[in-house]
Amino acid sequence: MNDAIGILAGLVLLAGAAGGLVWWTRQSQSSKSLFGGSSTALDEPVERAPTLFDRIGDALARTRASLSNVFAREKMDDSAWEALEEALIRADMGPRTASALVQGGRDAKVPIERLRGWLAEEVTRRTSRFNFALASQPEGPTVILVVGVNGAGKTTTIGKLASRYKLAGKSVMLGAADTFRAGAIDQLRVWGERAGVPVIAHQEGADPAAVCHDTVKSALAKGIDVVILDTAGRLQAHAALMDELAKVRRVVNKLLPGAPHEVLLVLDGTMGQNALAQARVFKEVTAVTGIVLTKLDGTAKGGVVVAIAEELNLPVKLVGCGEKLDDLRDFDPASFSRGLFGSD
Ligand SMILES: Nc1nc2c(ncn2[C@@H]2O[C@H](COP(=O)(O)OP(=O)(O)OP(=O)(O)O)[C@@H](O)[C@H]2O)c(=O)[nH]1
Numbered sequence: 001m002n003d004a005i006g007i008l009a010g011l012v013l014l015a016g017a018a019g020g021l022v023w024w025t026r027q028s029q030s031s032k033s034l035f036g037g038s039s040t041a042l043d044e045p046v047e048r049a050p051t052l053f054d055r056i057g058d059a060l061a062r063t064r065a066s067l068s069n070v071f072a073r074e075k076m077d078d079s080a081w082e083a084l085e086e087a088l089i090r091a092d093m094g095p096r097t098a099s100a101l102v103q104g105g106r107d108a109k110v111p112i113e114r115l116r117g118w119l120a121e122e123v124t125r126r127t128s129r130f131n132f133a134l135a136s137q138p139e140g141p142t143v144i145l146v147v148g149v150n151g152a153g154k155t156t157t158i159g160k161l162a163s164r165y166k167l168a169g170k171s172v173m174l175g176a177a178d179t180f181r182a183g184a185i186d187q188l189r190v191w192g193e194r195a196g197v198p199v200i201a202h203q204e205g206a207d208p209a210a211v212c213h214d215t216v217k218s219a220l221a222k223g224i225d226v227v228i229l230d231t232a233g234r235l236q237a238h239a240a241l242m243d244e245l246a247k248v249r250r251v252v253n254k255l256l257p258g259a260p261h262e263v264l265l266v267l268d269g270t271m272g273q274n275a276l277a278q279a280r281v282f283k284e285v286t287a288v289t290g291i292v293l294t295k296l297d298g299t300a301k302g303g304v305v306v307a308i309a310e311e312l313n314l315p316v317k318l319v320g321c322g323e324k325l326d327d328l329r330d331f332d333p334a335s336f337s338r339g340l341f342g343s344d
């Protein structure tokens with residue numbers, strides 16, 4: 001009898017362990033697909049394209065590292081709240097956002113053991129109050145104007161975005177309206193070839209608005225789904241940039257009322273608070289609809305995403321995480337926040 005009970009107990013333990021192993025495998029696999037999509041089913045091969053979380057792990061780890069001293073404390077007293085505020089600023093969240101988060105935590109008397117989870121929830125709430133979907137016109141081309149300072153990653157992002165639309169079965173046309181910088185037109189042509197989409201271009205020094213005009217006109221004639229326009233980001237020449245972008249808008253809108261449907265501002269994530277300052281100027285010169293934050297695979301700190309949402313009131317719609325054609329991801333606030341604070 002005792003033997004039978006012993007065998008039965010052994011079997012129960014064995015089944016429990018097997019169940020635990022399956023649960024653990026599921027957990028560890030799903031946690032790798034934090035940024036929407038590509039979750040790996042148990043029967044699929046383990047090889048997969050790196051997710052955004054894999055690609056920007058260092059940016060999130062840098063932020064977590066600056067917070068680790070705070071999370072290691074015993075309780076949240078005055079000095080702990082001050083340390084948290086400093087750490088949030090060091091993580092590129094900006095003084096205003098850092099102070100608002102700390103005030104919120106103090107008011108809610110969040111205990112140390114709930115701090116990670118609370119911060120993740122709060123940052124999710126603050127970064128998810130936007131519409132993240134890119135504009136999409138069912139009839140006629142969707143026109144996307146891409147703006148940003150030199151070197152932010154505009155042309156690279158356009159190549160990646162073109163490839164993404166192409167793979168989704170859309171026809172795409174690019175307009176080389178950065179006629180200012182030598183080599184910019186050829187650079188867009190190279191990305192056009194990589195993505196397998198046509199590029200409309202004039203000579204270097206030509207009127208950017210004329211290039212945009214010809215691109216949209218050609219796209220209308222050919223029934224193209226998506227037009228993406230590259231521009232020169234001469235922030236130093238504030239008035240000239242404002243005039244140039246206003247003219248582009250006017251010309252495009254005349255050909256296709258409602259266009260441009262999306263104005264994406266590309267910001268270099270490694271620039272931290274400088275990126276925010278640039279964005280403020282771009283918001284003044286044109287009606288930006290969303291942000292593409294690039295180079296999050298580099299030395300960027302993740303907190304800048306929160307500062308953008310809070311201080312510019314604009315959604316980060318896409319994230320650049322490398323120099324290759326498929327290194328562009330959608331931004332997912334909840335997964336991002338959990339990665340940022342290391343909460344479950
Ligand atoms: N690591 C990394 N590098 C990037 C990313 N996006 C762009 N870059 C690099 O940043 C540099 C500038 O990118 P461009 O796309 O030429 O930037 P741009 O805004 O078009 O610059 P201008 O044409 O000079 O105005 C290039 O060396 C790109 O390879 C990214 O997400 N990650």
Ligand SMILES: [Mg+2]
Pocket residue numbers: 154155156178184187230
């Ligand atoms: Mg460029």
